[in-house]
Amino acid sequence: MATGSVKTHAAAAEEFLKDGERSHWHDETLWHVRQKRDTAAQKLPEWESLRDVASQIKDYVLSHLDGLLLQFEQKARENGIEVFWAKDAKEHNEHVYRILQENNVTKLVKSKSILTEECGLNHFLEEKGYDVVDTDLGERIIQFNKQVPSHIVMPAIHLKKREIGDIFHTHLGTEAGADDPGYLTEAARQHLRQKFIEADGAVTGVNFGIAETGGFVVCTNEGNADMGTHLADIHIACMGIEKLIPRAADLGVFLRLLARSATGQSITNYTSHFHRPRPGKKMYLILVDNGRTAQLGREDFRNSLKCIRCGACMNTCPIYRRSSGFSYNATVPGPIGSILSPGTDLKKHSSLPFASTLCGSCSEVCPVKINIHEQLYKWRQVITEEGPPQPAKKWAMKFGGMVMSKPRLYDFLGKLARRSLKNSPKGLIYNRFNAWGKKRDLPDVPKESFKEWYQKNRKS
Numbered sequence: 001m002a003t004g005s006v007k008t009h010a011a012a013a014e015e016f017l018k019d020g021e022r023s024h025w026h027d028e029t030l031w032h033v034r035q036k037r038d039t040a041a042q043k044l045p046e047w048e049s050l051r052d053v054a055s056q057i058k059d060y061v062l063s064h065l066d067g068l069l070l071q072f073e074q075k076a077r078e079n080g081i082e083v084f085w086a087k088d089a090k091e092h093n094e095h096v097y098r099i100l101q102e103n104n105v106t107k108l109v110k111s112k113s114i115l116t117e118e119c120g121l122n123h124f125l126e127e128k129g130y131d132v133v134d135t136d137l138g139e140r141i142i143q144f145n146k147q148v149p150s151h152i153v154m155p156a157i158h159l160k161k162r163e164i165g166d167i168f169h170t171h172l173g174t175e176a177g178a179d180d181p182g183y184l185t186e187a188a189r190q191h192l193r194q195k196f197i198e199a200d201g202a203v204t205g206v207n208f209g210i211a212e213t214g215g216f217v218v219c220t221n222e223g224n225a226d227m228g229t230h231l232a233d234i235h236i237a238c239m240g241i242e243k244l245i246p247r248a249a250d251l252g253v254f255l256r257l258l259a260r261s262a263t264g265q266s267i268t269n270y271t272s273h274f275h276r277p278r279p280g281k282k283m284y285l286i287l288v289d290n291g292r293t294a295q296l297g298r299e300d301f302r303n304s305l306k307c308i309r310c311g312a313c314m315n316t317c318p319i320y321r322r323s324s325g326f327s328y329n330a331t332v333p334g335p336i337g338s339i340l341s342p343g344t345d346l347k348k349h350s351s352l353p354f355a356s357t358l359c360g361s362c363s364e365v366c367p368v369k370i371n372i373h374e375q376l377y378k379w380r381q382v383i384t385e386e387g388p389p390q391p392a393k394k395w396a397m398k399f400g401g402m403v404m405s406k407p408r409l410y411d412f413l414g415k416l417a418r419r420s421l422k423n424s425p426k427g428l429i430y431n432r433f434n435a436w437g438k439k440r441d442l443p444d445v446p447k448e449s450f451k452e453w454y455q456k457n458r459k460s
């Protein structure tokens with residue numbers, strides 16, 4: 001089943017679930033990360049206050065975005081950073097390409113940036129003849145494997161150690177069958193070190209842009225953003241316009257929340273502050289809209305722009321954990337991606353808001369208190385009204401509504417269903433049209449309906 005040429009979430013998840021062992025292991029691995037997040041959060045008595053403050057700061061940012069962006073731009077320019085605006089992915093990629101051309105950059109290293117994934121920068125530059133090297137270890141692994149990230153914080157979380165060993169054997173010449181993490185990491189370190197030394201340009205994302213100072217902050221665990229930017233002459237930072245915070249003093253609130261929510265660490269290993277180019281070097285900042293202003297204009301969904309991309313909602317989501325990031329067919333998967341993606345292409349992503357149990361666990365863990373499950377529910381209503389027609393669902397709802405409004409018919413059909421389920425052969429009940437029953441068994445059929453039971457027992 002597909003929407004246009006794109007598989008629905010359910011169809012893509014079915015592919016992943018064919019490998020039951022991997023699905024189970026993926027679920028357990030992410031749950032472990034969720035538990036680490038809980039332990040880290042519980043150690044801070046002020047955790048809930050931090051979430052409240054972060055949410056309020058982001059509310060302020062969203063309601064003053066225009067002014068704060070101009071302030072940020074002006075301060076950054078005063079610091080000697082060249083600033084460009086990009087209304088969409090195409091403009092973003094063209095800015096990067098032009099900067100590389102103007103500065104005769106031939107070798108480019110890139111640290112993890114979800115925005116550049118969203119804009120398809122690697123593909124764009126590769127078509128122009130550039131060799132773009134992703135330097136985050138997880139990103140490099142999936143780059144070797146010709147895949148896209150399956151998680152925004154742990155891009156290669158879908159791969160097992162053994163598979164990474166095979167990938168390194170093919171691309172880095174490590175010993176066949178070797179999967180010791182220390183050995184593989186050392187091989188990656190040696191490989192990437194050479195790439196850092198050779199590079200003359202470095203691209204990074206931005207975790208937080210500070211309107212008050214015109215500076216920005218990049219968080220990594222491997223120090224790869226620092227290695228790239230310190231060795232290359234040109235630093236291009238790509239930032240979504242929602243990544244702003246008003247003051248430097250606000251930064252501590254977000255840094256305390258980000259790493260704890262993402263991986264359970266107190267802080268990311270490297271929290272790098274960039275304010276101005278070093279003497280003789282150049283620094284560029286590209287501020288990218290790419291649908292964010294449109295999302296800001298949707299009252300029910302504007303809160304989704306508060307996201308600081310910690311990944312906690314993915315780690316806790318029972319659907320994401322079992323179906324993996326690839327099932328979402330979107331740069332940002334999981335619960336928050338299922339809110340953001342329909343805003344960019346409703347037809348393509350119309351199945352995503354339905355990939356949720358609406359249990360609310362995502363909203364519970366979100367460090368900036370986005371009402372994720374409520375927005376997913378809201379998207380379902382919008383999609384039902386405006387999305388592609390779903391005649392089978394509409395007919396079923398109409399029929400259900402009619403039956404429920406006629407008590408005698410409801411009682412009669414209930415009795416009929418109980419009798420048929422009891423007496424029908426299993427093969428007839430679990431037929432190929434019964435998608436629900438593919439992986440599940442119905443409970444034993446009760447002798448009577450609840451109404452009958454209640455009428456018999458209410459006096460006692």
Ligand code: SF4
Pocket residue numbers: 261306307308309310311312313314336362365366367368369370372
């Ligand atoms: S929506 Fe919240 S929990 Fe999910 S990635 Fe964004 S900040 Fe983290």
